[in-house]
Amino acid sequence: MNEAKSPSRLTADRLLQLPIDPELALLFPGQGSQKVGMGRSAAESSQTAAGTLAEANEALGFDLSHLCFEGPEDRLRETANTQPAILAASVAILAAGLDAGTIKRRPALVAGHSLGEYSALVAAGSLEFGAAMRLVRERGRLMDEAGQASPGTMAAIVGLDEATVEEICRESGAEVANYNAATQTVVGGAPQAVERACALAKEHGGRGLPVRVSGAFHTSLMEPAAKAFAELLAEAEVAEPLIPVVGNVSGETLASAADVRADLEQQIRRPVRWHQSVDAMTAAGVRRAVEVGPGKVLTAQLKRSHPSLDARPIEEISETANV
Known part of the structure; x- marks a missing residue:
């Protein structure tokens, strides 16, 4: 059976x-x-x-x-x-x-x-x-x-294209974590790197929105x-x-x-x-x-x-x- x-x-x-x-x-x-x-x-x-x-x-x-x-x-x-x-x-x-x-x-x-x-x-x-x-x-x-073990955080960068966010990551030390949409890219990394990425995003005309997570996933x-x-x-x-x-x-x-x-x-x-x-x-x-x-x-x-x-x-x- x-x-x-x-x-x-x-x-x-x-x-x-x-x-x-x-x-x-x-x-x-x-x-x-x-x-x-x-x-x-x-x-x-x-x-x-x-x-x-x-x-x-x-x-x-x-x-x-x-x-x-x-x-x-x-x-x-x-x-x-x-x-x-x-x-x-x-x-x-x-x-x-x-x-x-x-x-x-x-x-x-x-x-x-x-x-x-x-x-x-x-x-x-x-x-x-x-x-x-x-x-x-x-x-x-x-x-x-x-x-x-390695505290990190994440933020959603909105209003900027992927290439601009990638450049921001190179400058800030953050990393792209999610390519969610053409003008919404989530970044992650050490808190100071993500904070810097959000500041740079604002300078470029975008916004950085914190994501509530327990680490820098992806x-x-x-x-x-x-x-x-x-x-x-x-x-x-x-x-x-x-x-x-x-x-x-x-x-x-x-x-x-x-x-x-x-x-x-x-x-x-x-x-x-x-x-x-x-x-x-x-x-x-x-x-x-x-x-x-x-x-x-x-x-x-x-x-x-x-x-x-x-x-x-x-x-x-x-x-x-x-x-």
Whole structure:
């Protein structure tokens, strides 16, 4: 007798079995999208979603779903908790969307912002959900430790193009962490370097907005975390994605398991090329994007950076929509 499939595996399988829509992409949010209560409505409306969250609890050995539903917020904001919580909530929300019939088509591409790439890889059948949960729990812990060992901060530079921000980084000692949009680039580094970058941004007519994080993620200050995480990643089972995944580091499609490993290993210490990733998706024919996860952060960004793209969060899609 075949072993029963887990709820998360059923979700990935169901997505694969849908007729493909060459103009659709599913996008998964990263850290910063967390909120107390996330995943609750999915679990209440979908047995598959509830089962997915139970899987997450089992994988980590504690009641993560309670933390998602009830908080407290300060514990949910801890990086080692935030990262698995967003992954679990995102996959549960995907399951609920499939159960409700709000997702009727298989996407041509999937992608996730930073941590969200793990949700995308689970949806694409490249990572098993339980393994992904354990990986991101350790990823969050290692990134937090690196932030404590080498204190750093981050800021969003808005109103300036990428080339100008790169020049500001060369002058200030900060580093580009996220290419979020043509005129929104997040920088990170030692506090004095980021402070200098914000001052230079103001001189150039832009603004520097502090980002509340526990370290300078996606910069060289995360090198110790990246090295330790690479050892964990080497032991993890990674499969070739069954749905094409656009990777954060290259902004290009990850065609093999080796590509996935390389991207995840480098991602911790290298900038997220989100703007380039979305450009690659639209160049491939994507015209609609659905944000699958808590909140609307990616949708709001896309409405500004790629206004021709029909971007919506899954929570605003009706059962009659053609998604």
